[in-house]
Amino acid sequence: MVLADLGKRINTAVNSALSNSQDDYTTTVDVMLKSIVTALLESDVNIKLVFALRNNIRTSLLDSKSRSIDNAQTKKLIQKTVFDELCKLVDGETEPYVPKKRKQNVIMFVGLQGSGKTTSCTKLAVYYSKRGFKTGLVCADTFRAGAFDQLKQNAIKARIPFYGSYTETDPVKVAQEGVAKFKKEKFEVIIVDTSGRHRQEEELFQEMVEISQVVKPNQTIMVLDASIGQAAEQQSKAFKDSSDFGAIILTKMDSHAKGGGAISAVAATKTPIIFIGTGEHVHDFEKFSPKSFVSKLLG
Numbered sequence: 001m002v003l004a005d006l007g008k009r010i011n012t013a014v015n016s017a018l019s020n021s022q023d024d025y026t027t028t029v030d031v032m033l034k035s036i037v038t039a040l041l042e043s044d045v046n047i048k049l050v051f052a053l054r055n056n057i058r059t060s061l062l063d064s065k066s067r068s069i070d071n072a073q074t075k076k077l078i079q080k081t082v083f084d085e086l087c088k089l090v091d092g093e094t095e096p097y098v099p100k101k102r103k104q105n106v107i108m109f110v111g112l113q114g115s116g117k118t119t120s121c122t123k124l125a126v127y128y129s130k131r132g133f134k135t136g137l138v139c140a141d142t143f144r145a146g147a148f149d150q151l152k153q154n155a156i157k158a159r160i161p162f163y164g165s166y167t168e169t170d171p172v173k174v175a176q177e178g179v180a181k182f183k184k185e186k187f188e189v190i191i192v193d194t195s196g197r198h199r200q201e202e203e204l205f206q207e208m209v210e211i212s213q214v215v216k217p218n219q220t221i222m223v224l225d226a227s228i229g230q231a232a233e234q235q236s237k238a239f240k241d242s243s244d245f246g247a248i249i250l251t252k253m254d255s256h257a258k259g260g261g262a263i264s265a266v267a268a269t270k271t272p273i274i275f276i277g278t279g280e281h282v283h284d285f286e287k288f289s290p291k292s293f294v295s296k297l298l299g
């Protein structure tokens with residue numbers, strides 16, 4: 001991740017403002033905020049969020065009792081305010097669904113092709129399987145040639161039971177049959193992988209709605225490639241409108257993602273990130289914590 005660059009840049013902005021401190025406290029704060037705004041925008045955080053954040057930080061600093069820019073305490077206050085405001089942004093406003101033992105929990109995945117959906121399905125299946133849930137995988141991607149083979153190979157390697165079809169072309173039917181089979185066999189976590197295709201075509205969203213209607217998921221998860229940058233806001237809003245996902249998995253956090261896109265996606269949909277993908281291997285998967293994400297973001 002190159003996220004740490006943002007932290008370095010914010011620290012530089014703070015240090016430079018402190019050392020070139022103007023007589024006027026407000027001017028010093030504004031000069032510093034200008035550099036922070038630039039650093040956030042260049043990290044792909046959405047412009048509206050950046051300005052809202054800027055205003056919140058400004059209000060906090062101007063309201064603070066010390067109102068002096070030249071001591072270590074002020075520096076700490078600035079860093080804490082930036083940290084807290086960023087945490088608020090990545091902390092979705094709703095609580096994610098948590099699968100329950102001895103219940104049949106259906107989890108449906110949505111996201112664009114290449115985002116890391118199939119990989120993340122297996123990672124999540126392994127996560128729950130390791131915690132004692134009887135877990136199965138359903139491949140409802142009949143659009144991409146090789147999708148079933150990919151899920152099958154992942155599932156065999158991870159020893160997770162799977163369901164799919166080489167002949168059935170209707171993804172809704174495959175999803176329905178797969179979920180019904182696993183339900184009959186008393187599986188506790190049933191994960192449904194769907195097609196992603198490349199563009200946000202109308203049919204893709206229609207297909208997601210239809211699959212959702214037959215499998216009736218307890219949770220829908222959108223998979224988002226962390227390196228998507230500014231496109232994250234619009235993409236996640238489009239998926240939210242059609243699939244009303246309740247959680248996000250952020251993938252490729254090991255890549256050169258700047259991370260700002262992720263912040264924008266959470267803020268635009270008010271939906272929490274639950275896990276992050278940190279590599280191609282099935283165990284490269286971590287529970288998401290806003291504080292540790294922002295700590296990394298700030299370096």
Ligand code: GDP
Nearest residue numbers: 113114115116117118119251252277278279280
């Ligand atoms: P799908 O089309 O959305 O199902 O995406 P895939 O699961 O096939 O993943 C697309 C590519 O991204 C594959 O080469 C995966 O190995 C890779 N990938 C998925 N998640 C991660 C991740 O967290 N980190 C890295 N570096 N690669 C990932």
